[in-house]
Amino acid sequence: MARGSERAGHGAGGAAAGVAECEQLDPIDAAVAPSRRVLVTGASGFIAGHLLPRLASRGHRVRAMWRGRESLERTRTPGIDWIEGDVTRPETLAAATFEIDVIVHLAGSRASTPQASLEHVNVMGTRNLLAAGLDGGVQRIVYVSTLGASPSAGTYFRSRFEAENQVISSGMEHVILRLAVVYGPADHFVTPILEILRRLPVFPMLGDGAFRLQPVAVEDIVDALTQTVERPDVEGGLYELAGPERISFANIVRTIGEVAGLRRPVLRLPDRIASPVTRVARGAGLGTPFTREQLDVLRWGSVLHSSDNPLRSVFRVKPLPFRDALEDYLAGSGNPGDGPVRGASA
Numbered sequence: 001m002a003r004g005s006e007r008a009g010h011g012a013g014g015a016a017a018g019v020a021e022c023e024q025l026d027p028i029d030a031a032v033a034p035s036r037r038v039l040v041t042g043a044s045g046f047i048a049g050h051l052l053p054r055l056a057s058r059g060h061r062v063r064a065m066w067r068g069r070e071s072l073e074r075t076r077t078p079g080i081d082w083i084e085g086d087v088t089r090p091e092t093l094a095a096a097t098f099e100i101d102v103i104v105h106l107a108g109s110r111a112s113t114p115q116a117s118l119e120h121v122n123v124m125g126t127r128n129l130l131a132a133g134l135d136g137g138v139q140r141i142v143y144v145s146t147l148g149a150s151p152s153a154g155t156y157f158r159s160r161f162e163a164e165n166q167v168i169s170s171g172m173e174h175v176i177l178r179l180a181v182v183y184g185p186a187d188h189f190v191t192p193i194l195e196i197l198r199r200l201p202v203f204p205m206l207g208d209g210a211f212r213l214q215p216v217a218v219e220d221i222v223d224a225l226t227q228t229v230e231r232p233d234v235e236g237g238l239y240e241l242a243g244p245e246r247i248s249f250a251n252i253v254r255t256i257g258e259v260a261g262l263r264r265p266v267l268r269l270p271d272r273i274a275s276p277v278t279r280v281a282r283g284a285g286l287g288t289p290f291t292r293e294q295l296d297v298l299r300w301g302s303v304l305h306s307s308d309n310p311l312r313s314v315f316r317v318k319p320l321p322f323r324d325a326l327e328d329y330l331a332g333s334g335n336p337g338d339g340p341v342r343g344a345s346a
């Protein structure tokens, strides 16, 4: 679905490149970047599923760290070494970070579990990884955080903010990307909405769905992440990346329904019956990114508050419009969940 002619190269110019220039640049030049030894954590996750083959295809030596908890088709991808590791178990991290130049740190948790709190995985896990990386001589870490990371927000956003600070104060070269909600094959956003549209005659919506999001296509994020591995000049930056449009949640659901040929009436749910409905939906095996807590998370980390989108101004990527990208995804596989990575785990 990448439209190469719209893609920006990153071999020339710096962070100050303007939008007009950006859209006239040539596609990424595969010859520009020297090969790096890259460790990708969270390798069983959605974004990694798209990033790993891209890094390998650019000639990098890629090590993929996962917890080895389920069988995964992508472990057979040529050119990628798989290693088991858990960021909450420091003893597993020395081998993972051995002879690595750049870590792309995607491992993270969106909710506390009985086994591990957000603090445990996102903050202490990042600290463990940094310690192992520093011991092993890793040069750079790319930390993938979220829009809305803040010390004064809920637990999830606080854990992201604290992890960012760990990265900044580590002394290792670093780049931090704060992402808006990311969509694409096997995502945690469009896939569960599609599943609900397929399986229910109405779309259950808490509230009016008027809050706006700025969804960004995974391939745009993969473009930016690839550059964080390859470009020296983005070092030390904290970049907030989002899609090109601010769209209400209700409109997003409508667009997905239209593109997938699954137009459904919306059933607005009052808060007091949200919990029973969520329970029933979970019981029926439906992903539910629509509980009050999940919507609050989406709302808080929703849109860029600046008119500058570093996807364009720094990474010189023209972000894909939501409807166009969705049409391509659906035309490509018939189901975002059929992409190169496992199904969503919302």
Ligand SMILES: NC(=O)c1ccc[n+]([C@@H]2O[C@H](COP(=O)([O-])OP(=O)(O)OC[C@H]3O[C@@H](n4cnc5c(N)ncnc54)[C@H](OP(=O)(O)O)[C@@H]3O)[C@@H](O)[C@H]2O)c1
Pocket (backbone or CB within 6 Å): 041, 042, 043, 044, 045, 046, 047, 048, 066, 067, 068, 069, 085, 086, 087, 088, 105, 106, 107, 108, 109, 110, 121, 125, 144, 145, 146, 147, 178, 179, 180, 181, 182, 183, 188
């Ligand atoms: N997707 C988005 O819209 C979005 C937006 C903003 C920020 N982000 C952040 O970007 C990162 C990647 O996103 P994603 O959507 O690819 O996430 P994802 O699909 O939920 O993947 C998270 C990965 O982290 C791994 N993980 C969790 N706990 C771990 C631990 N203790 N040790 C090692 N690995 C662990 C998971 O492994 P298992 O498979 O073993 O559980 C999984 O591979 C995440 O940190 C996410 O919070 C994502």
